[in-house]
Amino acid sequence: MTEIAPPSRAAALARLDAFAPRMGRAYEAGRNHDPGPGARRDVSMLSPHVRHRLVTERDLVAAAISQHGPRAAEKFIQEVFWRSYWKGWLEMRPVVWDRFRAARDAALAAPPPGHEAALRGETGIACFDAWARELIETGWLHNHARMWFASIWIFTLRLPWALGADVFLRHLLDADAASNTLSWRWVAGMQTRGKHYVARAENIARFTGGRFDPRGQLEEDPAPLDDGPAPPAAALPPPDRVPEGSALLLLHEDDLHPESLDLGAARIVAVAGVATADRRSPVGVAPGARAFAEGAMEDALARAAAHFGVPARRVALEDIAAFAAAHGAARIVTPWAPVGWTADALAPLKPLRLRRDWDSLCWPRATKGFFAFREHIPALTEALVMRGAAAR
Ligand SMILES: Cc1cc2nc3c(=O)[nH]c(=O)nc-3n(C[C@H](O)[C@H](O)[C@H](O)COP(=O)(O)OP(=O)(O)OC[C@H]3O[C@@H](n4cnc5c(N)ncnc54)[C@H](O)[C@@H]3O)c2cc1C
Incomplete structure (x- = not known):
């Protein structure tokens, strides 16, 4: 591939x-x-x-x-x-997302020296510099490279973990609140408390087929970060019951396969797609990641129009209620947006949330x-x- x-x-x-x-x-x-x-x-x-x-x-x-x-x-x-x-x-510990946002905002308010050079791929650590450029040019990194990158960012460059997680969210085409935040916490030693992931030169040389060998350049004996015990798991809220009648189907970037949703007794009269990618970070999203999310939405809207036989188009978040009313929709239903920026953006609309069996x-x-x-x-x-x- x-x-x-x-x-x-x-x-x-x-x-x-x-x-x-x-x-x-x-x-x-x-x-x-x-x-x-x-x-x-x-x-x-x-x-x-x-x-x-x-x-x-x-x-x-x-x-x-x-x-x-x-x-x-x-x-x-x-x-x-x-x-x-x-x-x-x-999903059962949303406060960890809130804590990440607070740590990220604090780091963004006073970005440490060295952070810009790291993003430009100018640290002098050849593997890290290559991954930084690849991330920014392509919006994707191999899983092992993500682990090495995050570890070097935290333990060798001594940059704030939440700033690194934010860089990933802004650039990755697959940017995901849970996979990204919790993987960074895992590398740092905060997710499985006291167990951090330390990038080692020998491991990098072996698993990159000798393309890189940062011997002598990495901090290979760091202490893990700690932010205390993880909060206990709260019970999941139940999915909403969708009563019979007309409904607007609201699509968002977390679930773009409307054909396989269980819509219960709802009669879909129109489909609206909202774009939330710009909310991934207070300092915006990279053009490539935004374009991927927009392309995915266009594809889903075209499939939804064919599947439900109703109008389907992009609508600004603030115009959703009026769009629903204009199509005679009695309510707004939406696939469940898990904890993250899309759920934060949709919350004021109070849509009925459908959860897939997979997630439940x-x-x-x-x-x-x-x-x-x-x-x-x-x-x-x-x-x-x-x-x-x-x-x-
Ligand atoms: C620091 C860090 C940040 C990460 N941030 C993200 C992120 O924002 N979004 C994201 O989707 N993944 C993230 N990952 C997980 C993982 O790196 C990617 O999902 C993986 O590289 C995707 O490559 P693939 O599609 O070729 O996966 P494959 O190996 O082909 O696996 C198939 C699918 O399984 C899922 N998957 C595989 N490995 C993981 C994993 N470790 N964690 C979660 N899901 C996995 C993905 O959906 C993937 O497409 C992160 C990992 C690290 C270490």
């Missing part, structure tokens, strides 16, 4: 088909190696599409199982469930660490993927 597929469901499904033969043992053996731009074959590079749900987690796991069966595809399936785990963990079954199990969550994966897969098409 050499580059990110265009922002459409059709392109995502074509990539899924092309990558499915590699979701088994080849994935397990190759997923940690980053041979660099243009040479990657062992990871799907589908995260921007999954993040917007142009393809769903269920699409990915179903493809892996049908090609390889659940055992040979175990590693790939687990990685998809990492996403569901992170989403559930943050996975999220409450994110009470402890991933290893406890992992025990549930076979049963979750059975219920959500193998037991027919009813699960969404």
